[in-house]
Amino acid sequence: MNTSRVFAFKPMKSLLTTKCSRAAITSGLRRLACTPSSCPRVCIVGGGPAGFYTAQHILKAHPAIQVDIYERLPIPYGLVRFGVAPDHPEVKNVINTFTQTAQHERCSYHGNVSVGKDVSVEELRQAYHAVVLSYGAEVNRTLGVPGENLAGVYSAKDFVGWYNGVPCNKDLKPDLSGETAVILGQGNVALDVARILLSPHDILTNTDITQPSLEALANSRVRRVLIVGRRGPLQVACTIKEIREMVNLTGTRPDMLSADFKGIAEVLKDLPRPRKRLTELMMKAVQATPAGDGLTSRQWGFRFLRSPVEVLPSPDLTRTAGIRLGVNRLEGSGDGARAVPTGETEDIECEMVISSIGYQSLPIDPAVPFDPRKAIIPNAMGRVLQATGLYCSGWIKRGPTGVIGTTMNDSFDTARALIQDIETGVLDISTVKPGSQTVTPLLQKRGVNPVSFSDWEKIDVEEMKRGTVVGKPREKLLDVTEMLKTAHS
Amino acid sequence: MFKASSRTDLANMARCVHLQSLLSSLASRALVSLSPGVQAGLCLPRVPDSLHSRGFSLCHILGSSSKGSSRPEDNVIVHFVNEDGVRTTTSVTEGVSLLNVVINKKIDISGFGACDGTLACSTCHLIFEENIFEKMEPMVDEEVDMLDLAYGLTKTSRLGCQVCVRKWMDGMTVQVPKLIKIENTASTGNQ
Numbered sequence: 001m002n003t004s005r006v007f008a009f010k011p012m013k014s015l016l017t018t019k020c021s022r023a024a025i026t027s028g029l030r031r032l033a034c035t036p037s038s039c040p041r042v043c044i045v046g047g048g049p050a051g052f053y054t055a056q057h058i059l060k061a062h063p064a065i066q067v068d069i070y071e072r073l074p075i076p077y078g079l080v081r082f083g084v085a086p087d088h089p090e091v092k093n094v095i096n097t098f099t100q101t102a103q104h105e106r107c108s109y110h111g112n113v114s115v116g117k118d119v120s121v122e123e124l125r126q127a128y129h130a131v132v133l134s135y136g137a138e139v140n141r142t143l144g145v146p147g148e149n150l151a152g153v154y155s156a157k158d159f160v161g162w163y164n165g166v167p168c169n170k171d172l173k174p175d176l177s178g179e180t181a182v183i184l185g186q187g188n189v190a191l192d193v194a195r196i197l198l199s200p201h202d203i204l205t206n207t208d209i210t211q212p213s214l215e216a217l218a219n220s221r222v223r224r225v226l227i228v229g230r231r232g233p234l235q236v237a238c239t240i241k242e243i244r245e246m247v248n249l250t251g252t253r254p255d256m257l258s259a260d261f262k263g264i265a266e267v268l269k270d271l272p273r274p275r276k277r278l279t280e281l282m283m284k285a286v287q288a289t290p291a292g293d294g295l296t297s298r299q300w301g302f303r304f305l306r307s308p309v310e311v312l313p314s315p316d317l318t319r320t321a322g323i324r325l326g327v328n329r330l331e332g333s334g335d336g337a338r339a340v341p342t343g344e345t346e347d348i349e350c351e352m353v354i355s356s357i358g359y360q361s362l363p364i365d366p367a368v369p370f371d372p373r374k375a376i377i378p379n380a381m382g383r384v385l386q387a388t389g390l391y392c393s394g395w396i397k398r399g400p401t402g403v404i405g406t407t408m409n410d411s412f413d414t415a416r417a418l419i420q421d422i423e424t425g426v427l428d429i430s431t432v433k434p435g436s437q438t439v440t441p442l443l444q445k446r447g448v449n450p451v452s453f454s455d456w457e458k459i460d461v462e463e464m465k466r467g468t469v470v471g472k473p474r475e476k477l478l479d480v481t482e483m484l485k486t487a488h489s
Numbered sequence: 490m491f492k493a494s495s496r497t498d499l500a501n502m503a504r505c506v507h508l509q510s511l512l513s514s515l516a517s518r519a520l521v522s523l524s525p526g527v528q529a530g531l532c533l534p535r536v537p538d539s540l541h542s543r544g545f546s547l548c549h550i551l552g553s554s555s556k557g558s559s560r561p562e563d564n565v566i567v568h569f570v571n572e573d574g575v576r577t578t579t580s581v582t583e584g585v586s587l588l589n590v591v592i593n594k595k596i597d598i599s600g601f602g603a604c605d606g607t608l609a610c611s612t613c614h615l616i617f618e619e620n621i622f623e624k625m626e627p628m629v630d631e632e633v634d635m636l637d638l639a640y641g642l643t644k645t646s647r648l649g650c651q652v653c654v655r656k657w658m659d660g661m662t663v664q665v666p667k668l669i670k671i672e673n674t675a676s677t678g679n680q
């Protein structure tokens with residue numbers, strides 16, 4: 001793409017074209033080119049990967065922009081802290097780069113500020129030259145089937161939030177007393193949940209999993225996890241690394257149905273490499289499935305071409321006793337194949353159902369355009385349609401799919417678009433904008449006490465201290481009030 | 490989270506981690522003592538067992554240069570072409586991983602090496618010249634697993650954090666995939 005070639009490597013040009021910088025240009029190219037009060041100001045809504053990567057690229061590509069990040073929770077990093085599985089600490093290494101961004105001299109972090117509630121997007125637009133919305137996807141898609149609200153049915157979002165310490169999920173207390181759990185959906189979140197449910201205790205003990213969930217999982221009676229997809233083996237949404245982890249998980253064995261893979265061997269050779277290797281690995285797991293149905297060890301397996309029809313209640317109607325699945329056939333082939341119901345159904349006994357069919361974004365403020373069908377902010381390359389000065393990045397821009405690397409690339413794209421708009425004059429930065437100078441007093445007036453990055457570091461230190469006591473990298477604080485108390489201590 | 494003062498420190502720690510994984514496969518764990526900095530690190534990665542058994546990180550012993558007393562020479566020339574087509578030529582020490590080269594030499598590649606070389610991100614994707622690619626050691630499954638998620642995948646792609654510079658690579662050019670417009674749809678998510 002040409003934009004970055006033109007803009008990212010010509011900071012000189014941006015110096016010349018921004019009004020505020022002209023006065024200071026004599027004092028060297030790389031120096032801050034304007035007085036802090038007259039700099040271009042950008043604010044970012046959401047302190048997850050999208051927010052941090054957008055900030056990172058803006059700071060790198062422009063020598064003068066001041067970036068403020070507003071985050072609803074006192075704690076930064078979004079799903080890197082609250083989504084990424086506790087047994088994947090290496091994925092969380094991205095936090096090192098985010099920390100550097102937060103500590104950049106032209107960046108400041110304002111946690112505990114819920115945009116849309118504590119401050120409106122319109123107020124932010126008045127205080128900043130540009131506003132980037134990077135607030136992710138906060139709810140889960142719902143199944144829309146009878147029985148969805150029975151005890152024993154959980155959304156993967158809440159279940160993940162429970163073991164990862166999302167404050168509003170701390171009291172979930174999932175009932176782990178049953179033998180079989182059915183997970184609906186075959187994405188990576190489904191596999192994370194399956195792995196956490198079946199991992200031997202000692203794999204989790206020295207991770208940052210929350211202590212209450214660690215203890216609950218230690219007493220879990222779940223032995224069998226079925227991961228159910230509405231389409232076939234060639235359409236699974238998860239990636240190979242996650243399947244390999246299941247295959248290699250100590251103390252578990254696969255429980256797959258060889259009939260599901262009939263005819264697959266013949267089409268393997270025509271598949272692109274990623275899909276081919278992933279399918280081959282699943283077929284290896286089929287071969288590793290022992291005959292018979294004894295529950296000798298913990299087991300996991302995929303079930304295909306099945307859509308949820310109804311969660312079946314126990315005789316006293318109080319809790320989950322099973323799930324009725326509609327049998328599908330595929331129409332078309334490859335990634336685009338569609339599941340079509342055959343009209344047949346099949347029941348599986350299970351005491352727990354976890355729905356992992358994806359996350360979903362919500363509108364943040366009536367003043368911001370929102371596409372209710374795609375559940376994203378309508379945009380072109382991160383420029384919010386019909387709203388000059390508004391941008392978006394991450395899951396709110398693309399929808400709730402993609403790994404951190406995908407989010408990184410699309411956030412860089414949004415940052416490039418924003419810088420380009422400054423360069424071309426589409427984004428007017430000639431007026432002085434006050435930035436947090438007006439927003440902070442506004443928040444204080446409304447009784448909101450923001451958490452700065454150094455405040456967050458106090459929480460960080462406290463969590464690591466508590467972790468040391470129990471042999472973990474950290475013990476997460478689970479309560480916002482306690483987080484705030486620690487931050488402002 | 491552990492803190493390191495800079496990316497360079499992180500790179501050095503990551504390298505020590507590789508060293509650790511190698512040493513622990515050569516000698517018994519009990520004999521190995523690590524520097525406190527390494528022990529304190531959050532990012533002790535789970536370098537896959539298959540990497541251990543292949544002695545994959547041997548190069549890192551040769552390459553653990555930056556804090557040692559005798560610093561090996563930078564004697565291999567590598568040309569980098571970044572995502573914008575900008576070319577940088579650098580002279581590097583044999584044995585260092587290409588991730589560490591990018592960090593230590595401050596090569597300008599946006600977002601490179603997000604997971605600090607722990608095979609968890611594929612942002613260190615590099616494209617090699619065919620004649621170089623053919624001579625490299627085969628990839629282990631775990632590298633291909635992550636590589637398959639990289640965008641702009643080619644037949645001569647590798648993950649830079651898993652490739653150590655060798656003398657015979659002198660003069661090679663490695664290329665970052667060109668920027669491509671990411672479509673604004675929700676359906677292409679996993680790539």
Ligand SMILES: Cc1cc2nc3c(=O)[nH]c(=O)nc-3n(C[C@H](O)[C@H](O)[C@H](O)COP(=O)(O)OP(=O)(O)OC[C@H]3O[C@@H](n4cnc5c(N)ncnc54)[C@H](O)[C@@H]3O)c2cc1C
Pocket residue numbers: 045046047048049050051070071072073076077078079080082083084085088091113114115116134135136137138160189192359364393394395396401402403404405407
């Ligand atoms: C369970 C799970 C596990 C995952 N594991 C991996 C993995 O192992 N590897 C990988 O590469 N990817 C993983 N991903 C994907 C990765 O997390 C996403 O690609 C990425 O987090 C999306 O970034 P984002 O910033 O758009 O959203 P988020 O990470 O959700 O960040 C959005 C931020 O905005 C804040 N916010 C929301 N509303 C407001 C508001 N009104 N005002 C202010 N702030 C607000 C939120 O609190 C949050 O901090 C996982 C995803 C999930 C769901």
Ligand SMILES: NC(=O)c1ccc[n+]([C@@H]2O[C@H](COP(=O)([O-])OP(=O)(O)OC[C@H]3O[C@@H](n4cnc5c(N)ncnc54)[C@H](OP(=O)(O)O)[C@@H]3O)[C@@H](O)[C@H]2O)c1
Pocket residue numbers: 184185186187188189190192229230231235236237238242307308356357358359400401402403678679
């Ligand atoms: N380790 C990691 O790298 C990691 C870990 C967790 C998450 N992530 C990433 O985060 C993103 C989100 O993950 P995710 O698992 O929530 O989403 P996802 O990958 O989009 O998977 C969603 C699953 O739900 C199914 N589904 C959707 N709607 C359904 C319906 N109405 N009925 C039945 N099934 C339905 C989908 O099937 P269809 O395919 O038929 O639509 C798919 O199997 C993904 O891109 C993922 O890769 C990565």
Ligand code: FES
Pocket residue numbers: 588601602603604605606607608609610611612613635648649650651
């Ligand atoms: S740096 Fe993450 S895989 Fe190489």
